Structures are given as C-alpha cells and as structure tokens.
Amino acid sequence: MRTILLLVCILSVTFSAKAQMFGRDWVEGRVYDLNNKKFNGFIAWTPPEPTWASKLDDHLYFKDDKKKKNEIEVRSSKIKGFVMGADSFVVSHDIQVATAPFIAVILNNPIKLFASYATRSAPAGGIGPLPIGFSFRRSKKVFYYGVDHDLLTKLEKSNFIEIMSAIMSNKPDVVAKIKDKTYKYGDIQDLLDYYWLNQPPTQTSN
Numbered sequence: 001m002r003t004i005l006l007l008v009c010i011l012s013v014t015f016s017a018k019a020q021m022f023g024r025d026w027v028e029g030r031v032y033d034l035n036n037k038k039f040n041g042f043i044a045w046t047p048p049e050p051t052w053a054s055k056l057d058d059h060l061y062f063k064d065d066k067k068k069k070n071e072i073e074v075r076s077s078k079i080k081g082f083v084m085g086a087d088s089f090v091v092s093h094d095i096q097v098a099t100a101p102f103i104a105v106i107l108n109n110p111i112k113l114f115a116s117y118a119t120r121s122a123p124a125g126g127i128g129p130l131p132i133g134f135s136f137r138r139s140k141k142v143f144y145y146g147v148d149h150d151l152l153t154k155l156e157k158s159n160f161i162e163i164m165s166a167i168m169s170n171k172p173d174v175v176a177k178i179k180d181k182t183y184k185y186g187d188i189q190d191l192l193d194y195y196w197l198n199q200p201p202t203q204t205s206n
Contacts, residue, residue, distance in 0.1 A: 026066050029084040036080060042066045043084045047117035048100050050140075056098045076101045090114075094152040096144070103149060106192065111167045114144045114152065143188065157185040168195055 024044035031039045045060040060082065063071040081090040088105045097103055097116050107113040118140045144152040145163055155163060165175045174195050177183050183191040193199050 024061060024071070026063070027085045028066075029082060031060075031062055031074060031082045032080045034078065034080055040064070043082060044071070045082075045084065045102070047102075047119045049119045058100060058102050060102070090149045092149045092152065094144075094150055096152055096154065103144070103152075105149075106143070107167055107195075109167055109170065111145055111147060111163070112149070113155070113167055114146070114149060116142045116144065118142075160185040164191065171195060 026042040026044050028041075029043040030041070031043065033039070039062070041062055041064040043060055043062055048058055058076045060074050061071045062074050063069075076091050079091060081088070082102075083089070088108075089102045090105060091101050092103045092114070093101070100116050100118060102117075104115040104117065105112065106115050143155040145155050145167060146152045161178055161181075165178050168174045168178070174191070177194065178191070183194070
C-alpha cells in the first residue's frame with residue numbers, strides 16, 4: 001500500500017473509481033518515474049487504437065497488489081518507462097509515435113530496434129479490452145530503429161537488409177541469413193527468434 005501511495009504523490013495521478021465492465025488483465029511488472037525511481041507492482045495496458053489521433057499521450061493502470069482494487073491511472077507524460085512481464089517499454093518523444101509513445105525495446109544493441117503497438121479494430125460484434133501479455137498477437141506492430149528512443153526511423157522493406165544487418169552485427173551467422181534473404185522484411189519475428197534462440201531457419205514467406 002505504501003508503494004502505491006508514494007506513486008500517487010509523485011505522479012499526481014487519480015484513482016480510477018469507475019467500475020470496469022470487462023475488468024483488466026494484470027501483469028506483474030514495474031514502473032519508472034521521471035527520476036528513474038522504480039515501483040514494483042502489477043500493470044494493465046492496452047495499445048491505443050489508431051483512431052485516437054487527437055490524443056498526444058497514452059496511459060497505463062498500476063496497482064501494488066493484484067488482489068486489491070487500488071489501481072491508479074498513470075499518464076505517459078509522468079513516467080520514463082515500464083516493464084510488463086518479459087516486455088520492456090520506454091516513453092518516446094519522437095513525433096512519429098506522439099499518439100502512442102509507449103514503445104517496446106526489442107533489441108537493446110548500439111543500434112536499437114523498437115516496436116510501436118496499436119490495437120487492431122475488433123471484428124463486428126467484438127467487445128472487450130485487448131489482453132496484454134508476452135505476444136501482443138492481436139496488435140498491429142510497426143518497427144523503428146535508432147541509437148536513441150527519441151530519434152526514431154521507421155524500418156521498411158527498402159532498408160531492411162542494411163539496417164537489420166547493422167543491428168545484428170554481433171552475430172555474423174544471423175547477418176548472413178539476412179543478406180542471402182533467408183529472412184526478409186515479412187519474417188522479422190522468425191529472424192528475432194533465430195537471433196535470440198539460435199534456432200535454424202524456418203519456412204519463410206516469399
């Protein structure tokens with residue numbers, strides 16, 4: 001309880017008093033405030049929808065005890081980043097992600113790889129929040145790269161070989177698979193699996 005009271009004081013956020021129709025999916029994690037102070041607890045976050053173009057920030061929900069109803073809303077302008085399960089996020093101030101400033105740190109190398117998530121439109125009749133976990137399977141993902149999370153460049157098909165070879169230059173065997181086009185732009189997740197786990201190449205797209 002002390003943790004969440006301290007976070008409320010520091011971030012000047014308000015308690016979410018409204019009853020939730022569908023509830024939230026809480027994942028263990030931690031939040032870092034603007035002074036890099038860490039707060040351990042549980043986080044619920046849903047990537048923003050692309051239609052939220054007028055909102056130049058994002059927010060998450062935090063509580064220090066999963067069983068209690070003492071959640072608070074934390075705006076992106078009040079924190080530096082957060083960790084949610086195995087996923088790390090930072091707050092970017094790059095104009096390209098102004099409406100979705102929480103970006104995932106995919107590879108924390110000298111040239112870094114980031115991902116910006118947006119909630120896919122629900123099919124007709126679909127209701128309820130997007131459960132957030134380790135895979136973000138129902139989210140649209142856009143990759144960016146850069147030496148800093150505030151200076152982003154979009155990863156595209158035209159620069160994929162050059163940029164991913166540079167990002168993954170510490171693993172020559174992986175770079176070779178990029179350059180011989182075993183892994184192409186549409187195979188980023190397979191490429192990341194190969195980079196992280198040293199798995200053999202899988203069947204890739206054309």
